Amino acid sequence: MKPLTLFEKIWAAHEVHRDEDGQSLLYVDRHFIHEGSRTPYKQLADRGLKVRRPDLTFAVPDHYVATTSRDFADVDGEDRKDMVASLTRNAAASGVVEYGLQDERHGIVHVMGPEQGLSLPGMLILCGDSHTSTHGAVGALAFGIGASEVGHVLATQTLWQRKPRTMRVLIEGELAPGVSGKDVVLALIAQIGVNGATGHVIEFAGSTMEALSVEGRLTVCNMAIEAGARAGMVAPDDKTFAYLRERPHAPKGEAWEAALERWRGIVTDPGAIFDREVFLDATTIEPMVTWGNRPSEAVPVTAAIPDVAAVEDPTQRGMLLAALDYMGLKAGTKLADVPVDYVFIGSCTNGRIEDFRAAAAVLRGRQVAPGVKAIAVPGSGLVRAQAEAEGLDRVFTEAGFEWRFSGCSMCLAVNGDTVPPGKRSASTSNRNFVGRQGPDARTHLVSPATAAATAIAGRFADHRALGG
Amino acid sequence: MAKFDTLVATAAPMNQRDVNTDAVIPGRFLRRKREEGFGTCLFHDLRFHEDGSENDEFVLNQPAFRGAQILVADENFGCGSSRESAVFALHDYGFRCVIAPSFGDIFHNNCFKNGLLPIVLPAEQVATLRAQAGTMQGAPFTIDLAAQTVTGVDGVAHRFEIDPFRKRLLLQGVDEIDLTLSFEDKIAAFEAAR
Numbered sequence: 001m002k003p004l005t006l007f008e009k010i011w012a013a014h015e016v017h018r019d020e021d022g023q024s025l026l027y028v029d030r031h032f033i034h035e036g037s038r039t040p041y042k043q044l045a046d047r048g049l050k051v052r053r054p055d056l057t058f059a060v061p062d063h064y065v066a067t068t069s070r071d072f073a074d075v076d077g078e079d080r081k082d083m084v085a086s087l088t089r090n091a092a093a094s095g096v097v098e099y100g101l102q103d104e105r106h107g108i109v110h111v112m113g114p115e116q117g118l119s120l121p122g123m124l125i126l127c128g129d130s131h132t133s134t135h136g137a138v139g140a141l142a143f144g145i146g147a148s149e150v151g152h153v154l155a156t157q158t159l160w161q162r163k164p165r166t167m168r169v170l171i172e173g174e175l176a177p178g179v180s181g182k183d184v185v186l187a188l189i190a191q192i193g194v195n196g197a198t199g200h201v202i203e204f205a206g207s208t209m210e211a212l213s214v215e216g217r218l219t220v221c222n223m224a225i226e227a228g229a230r231a232g233m234v235a236p237d238d239k240t241f242a243y244l245r246e247r248p249h250a251p252k253g254e255a256w257e258a259a260l261e262r263w264r265g266i267v268t269d270p271g272a273i274f275d276r277e278v279f280l281d282a283t284t285i286e287p288m289v290t291w292g293n294r295p296s297e298a299v300p301v302t303a304a305i306p307d308v309a310a311v312e313d314p315t316q317r318g319m320l321l322a323a324l325d326y327m328g329l330k331a332g333t334k335l336a337d338v339p340v341d342y343v344f345i346g347s348c349t350n351g352r353i354e355d356f357r358a359a360a361a362v363l364r365g366r367q368v369a370p371g372v373k374a375i376a377v378p379g380s381g382l383v384r385a386q387a388e389a390e391g392l393d394r395v396f397t398e399a400g401f402e403w404r405f406s407g408c409s410m411c412l413a414v415n416g417d418t419v420p421p422g423k424r425s426a427s428t429s430n431r432n433f434v435g436r437q438g439p440d441a442r443t444h445l446v447s448p449a450t451a452a453a454t455a456i457a458g459r460f461a462d463h464r465a466l467g468g
Numbered sequence: 469m470a471k472f473d474t475l476v477a478t479a480a481p482m483n484q485r486d487v488n489t490d491a492v493i494p495g496r497f498l499r500r501k502r503e504e505g506f507g508t509c510l511f512h513d514l515r516f517h518e519d520g521s522e523n524d525e526f527v528l529n530q531p532a533f534r535g536a537q538i539l540v541a542d543e544n545f546g547c548g549s550s551r552e553s554a555v556f557a558l559h560d561y562g563f564r565c566v567i568a569p570s571f572g573d574i575f576h577n578n579c580f581k582n583g584l585l586p587i588v589l590p591a592e593q594v595a596t597l598r599a600q601a602g603t604m605q606g607a608p609f610t611i612d613l614a615a616q617t618v619t620g621v622d623g624v625a626h627r628f629e630i631d632p633f634r635k636r637l638l639l640q641g642v643d644e645i646d647l648t649l650s651f652e653d654k655i656a657a658f659e660a661a662r
Contacts, residue, residue, distance in 0.1 A: 016651065016654050016655055016658045017651055017654050019633050021631070021632035021633035021636065022631075022632070022633065023631070023633040025648065025651060025654075025655075027655070027658055027659070027662075036498070036551075038501075039501075039502045039552075042502070047645070049645070064499070079499045079500075080499060082499075083499050128550060129550055130548065130549050130550040130574055143574075144550040144574050145550060145574065145577070146550055146551075146552035146555070146574060146577060146578035146581065147552040147553075147578075148552060148578065148581035148582070148644075149577065149578075149581070151645070152644055152645055152648065155645050155648075155649075156645065156648045156649065156655065157655065157659075158648055158651075158655060160633070160644060160648070162631055162633070164573075194486055194544060194547060195486070195543060195544040195547065195570060198544065198547075198570055198571075198572070198573060199573060225548075228544065228547060228572065228573070229573075230573050294486055315483070315484075315485060315542070316485070319484065319485060319486070412490075412495050412549075413495060413496075414495045414496065414498060414499070421518075431488075431490070431548065431549075433488050433490040433491065433548065434490070434491060434513070435490060435491075435494055435495075435513055436490055436495070439494070439496075439513060439518070
């Protein structure tokens with residue numbers, strides 16, 4: 001029998017029908033929805049259609065919610081309130097469980113899903129959000145879809161897709177102390193580019209990935225989309241099973257044992273062929289900082305802004321020069337000499353308990369630099385509660401951070417948490433696009449530990465030098 | 469969904485790689501209702517200055533391209549966020565086709581749901597078409613979906629590949645949900661076997 005990849009096994013297990021033209025109709029195990037589902041629900045209502053499988057659909061408001069409180073009244077503006085309220089109305093009317101603002105399990109969808117054990121190995125998981133690739137870290141096939149496709153899944157519990165190509169990213173070697181999953185994925189994107197994996201599903205493999213915690217893997221898979229990938233995946237292993245074991249929606253008792261047996265087979269067979277293979281030497285990776293307007297424009301925190309005038313391709317050179325201009329940076333300037341105004345720790349990339357522990361280790365006993373506004377936004381109510389149980393909230397607040405409630409917040413700045421024009425942000429989120437955190441805001445992507453060190457120094461700083 | 473067969477229209481050139489969906493439609497416009505339309509939001513922060521006045525240098529503000537229905541873009545157009553509002557904005561502005569050497573995967577899928585044809589051609593051919601659009605302003609391009617060709621103002625036809633399933637749905641104006649509901653028996657059987 002032909003050896004299969006992890007991806008191919010999951011794809012085959014979900015194929016309801018294959019069209020004569022090669023498209024597959026895939027069955028969806030989990031469909032997560034957020035406020036962006038307002039249009040798809042209207043689409044269904046206009047056609048007199050119902051949600052086919054409300055039991056496989058889970059709703060959570062995350063993009064537009066206030067992070068200063070859990071009070072609906074604090075959602076900023078009537079139009080945002082309507083986005084949040086419409087999700088609650090639509091979920092209730094269609095029998096879909098909602099993890100609402102008052103629910104401690106509330107969170108960013110890509111934090112809440114794995115945390116609740118809703119995301120499990122072998123599943124096909126969809127959500128109207130590009131960072132759905134996050135869930136692939138538990139050995140699932142998970143990817144983002146558009147509003148029309150959300151409507152299609154709501155109505156049919158299926159989706160038409162052409163099988164993407166496969167790519168294995170082999171990451172080998174021991175990470176240096178203080179180097180995180182965020183640094184790994186930024187280094188990868190710097191190596192292969194923002195369209196280096198377009199049209200492919202990435203399987204992240206190798207000793208480095210095996211050594212990473214599940215939360216670190218979630219971070220890596222989260223940013224697969226920033227390399228252009230359709231999805232990112234990691235084969236499930238004993239770490240995955242330990243992470244999932246007591247989760248509310250994980251199988252229990254005999255069902256757990258049966259699931260384990262099944263899940264152990266959801267790995268790439270020896271000899272399986274990938275369409276592309278990429279190698280990354282993890283031993284060379286340092287804490288990374290982006291300097292431009294694409295996640296690929298990243299260098300070690302110890303480095304200087306590169307000299308882009310020497311780039312041969314005129315289109316590329318023009319883009320890089322424009323990025324420097326937008327970011328208010330000059331080639332040759334050391335990152336350690338670049339001051340910041342805002343620091344944001346949170347998002348579906350870095351809003352988990354390990355992220356806050358890493359940042360707190362750097363912050364403990366130190367103060368945020370004068371003039372820096374720093375906010376910490378846990379990825380879920382349970383992350384927040386766990387952090388508080390460990391006393392991490394006090395570490396953050398005593399250092400001068402605001403300690404917020406869960407939500408997407410400053411990652412994409414649609415809830416009112418924005419970086420003002422011309423101000424510079426060190427952010428643990430996933431995109432440094434022009435205007436991403438607010439019109440004319442300047443975003444640099446970093447790990448939680450680097451963000452914490454930067455908040456203290458008031459400029460980009462290597463947390464390893466602080467001994468955190 | 470509206471059918472797409474042929475299109476004869478002005479093309480606007482966009483000489484920028486990696487145009488992400490945040491640039492196509494900034495996040496602050498995503499809370500609009502679909503029925504309000506998104507055309508005015510398209511490339512908002514490129515089209516307009518902070519005071520709301522038009523940026524004369526932006527291609528779509530140049531007289532020859534105001535009525536363009538074809539956008540000739542560059543590598544990795546529509547990368548980033550899954551926001552279908554990016555496609556809504558292009559569609560509502562009046563675009564019916566985007567030509568590029570490559571697209572962001574989710575954006576590419578979203579185009580087909582809205583009758584917006586994303587055409588992939590080799591980078592050199594796209595560069596030629598962009599140059600033609602820029603120098604022979606207002607001269608029409610012809611898109612023939614059935615024949616899978618883009619004909620520039622020089623009369624040269626460039627053949628493009630397209631997923632046959634997507635092509636069929638566009639040519640026939642087939643709604644995907646209706647199509648899928650015709651497989652109800654198969655879906656139910658699949659569910660029962662799980």
